[in-house]
Amino acid sequence: MAALTRSTRAGARPPVVGEGIAIASLWRELWDAHESWGGYPGTRDPAVYAQLARRLDDEARARAGRVILGGHLHLVASLGYEPCGQVEGWLEQTGAGVGELRTCEVRSLIVAATARRLGAGRLLLDALQEAVRSHFRGAPCVMAAEVLEPNPAHDFYARVGFAPVAWSAHVGAAEVAAMPPQMRGFTARPAIPDDALALAHLEAILATRRRAAGDLRFAPAPRIDVVLLGTVAARVAEEASSPSADHATVVVTDRAGVVRGAASVHVQTLEPPFLPVRRGLVGRFAFDPAGSVPALVGPLLALGARIAVERGAARVEFLDLTGPGTDLHDAVLGAGARPWSRVVTRPA
Ligand SMILES: CC(C)(COP(=O)(O)OP(=O)(O)OC[C@H]1O[C@@H](n2cnc3c(N)ncnc32)[C@H](O)[C@@H]1OP(=O)(O)O)[C@@H](O)C(=O)NCCC(=O)NCCS
Incomplete structure (x- = not known):
């Protein structure tokens, strides 16, 4: 300078x-x-x-x-x-x-x-x-x-x-959408309002994990109270009532139907000067700490990509990943995605 x-x-x-x-x-x-x-x-x-x-x-x-x-x-x-x-x-x-x-x-x-x-x-x-x-x-x-x-x-x-705090990977959406949304006893499905408590816990786990990894774009985990649960339930109910909306929350459950993980899906059309391409974004992956990330992530990727395809996206990006060599990163690459970008941050 x-x-x-x-x-x-x-x-x-x-x-x-x-x-x-x-x-x-x-x-x-x-x-x-x-x-x-x-x-x-x-x-x-x-x-x-x-x-x-x-x-x-x-x-x-x-x-x-x-x-x-x-x-x-x-x-x-x-x-x-x-x-x-x-x-x-x-x-x-x-x-x-x-x-x-x-x-x-x-x-x-x-x-x-x-x-x-x-x-x-x-x-x-x-x-x-x-x-x-x-x-x-x-x-x-x-x-x-x-x-x-x-x-x-x-x-x-x-x-x-600036230092890297999060990674992303991308793939043709149809490729991952063809994977089964049920694997090794775990099944992905769209979230419903009754999942609000599980989602609030998973979002708190995600915030704590991201901040511990230096990703201060995530706010500290909020206190879980009736107001928060009402907000989460209302958000999920709104998504469920408009199945073609550009936002969706997906969860993965175990054989007993207990929610063990979640992710969010967002589909958007790029604005000029980009050509108006539709892209799918699947991120905010959160898992029950007692669960196995490689087993839980597959169904979430498959359902997230399927929703992206249904909403017109040819390509899907998996966001907020932990670094190369971690379970989440490896599982996403194992599903066929390729490294795409990283987010770097600096305190202001
Ligand atoms: C990235 C970019 C903005 C850097 O701008 P710049 O004016 O050349 O950078 P500066 O001269 O301010 O460099 C700052 C420091 O980074 C280093 N640096 C800059 N470009 C570098 C490169 N390609 N590789 C290694 N070091 C580099 C400089 O040597 C300098 O180091 P120092 O201050 O310790 O001596 C410019 O290369 C660019 O416009 N690239 C294409 C667009 C782009 O990539 N934008 C970012 C999108 S995320």
Whole structure:
């Protein structure tokens, strides 16, 4: 950063009106890179990028020189005054008191190929962190970025203080959906409101396990009381009443019908400049500590993938996995999935 600041008078600042075209071309460079690493395809349609440029200018106008607009942060790095890089942040704050959690999801970080290794990437992340700290008045927050496995940026993130806390793997959804949802006496099924107590316990186990692994995107386990059980039961009832909805909770039960594990399924359509592809996300895997993860995970993967296929997704990603060499990671790769990305975090 020092080298960049001294030699080129670069800085990080909010975008200004009139820079939409330059920023949209940075996005284009990023999506092309993503595609080359096996990411979802971006559009080649110039009209989409022209529309994006207009939207960026409208946002810059509304931003009026501020980094934060609603929960969205946007910064550009400039050499002289020309944008040579950009980063976005999305803020989230949930819970209160002991369950309070603040995250800043780092997205679309790119430094133009012609301006790399001059400190702009580090400068953008540091400026983002400063804006987050000032927004939350110094209260703890975690910055998180998802990095695809083939992306050479892993070393960059390590150099600037981010560490991996969660992994993901992906596969053609139909491939895993063809696996039986019943294996070795364990059966997966959609959750029902009567599962609320089991789900609340499993979510608490998941939060404790993720936080122990350094994943502070998960809030501390909440107290299990009637209010929490009512919330969980209502969420599951709503999912069950609209079987084509994009969210579902699935559980795995033993021979006696006791719930031993759970996962959540989410299907979404990618937004421009991506092509409008449907993707399935299966995550928040939680297991009874007395159960065997390899035995419990198979039926959850199969049912999660089947729901994703039914909702139109060709590909499914399995999220929030523990690191390579652990039971959960191995079981997911054993079902045919390939490593896809990792989430790296840094306290802000
Ligand atoms: C990743 C990226 C943003 C880095 O930007 P940059 O401006 O080149 O990075 P910086 O110059 O600030 O580098 C900061 C540190 O990381 C190191 N670094 C940067 N890129 C690196 C790489 N590819 N491999 C190893 N180290 C790297 C630098 O040497 C520097 O280390 P130091 O401060 O200890 O000397 C840029 O390479 C890029 O835009 N890549 C394509 C898009 C992308 O991958 N975005 C991230 C999506 S998750």
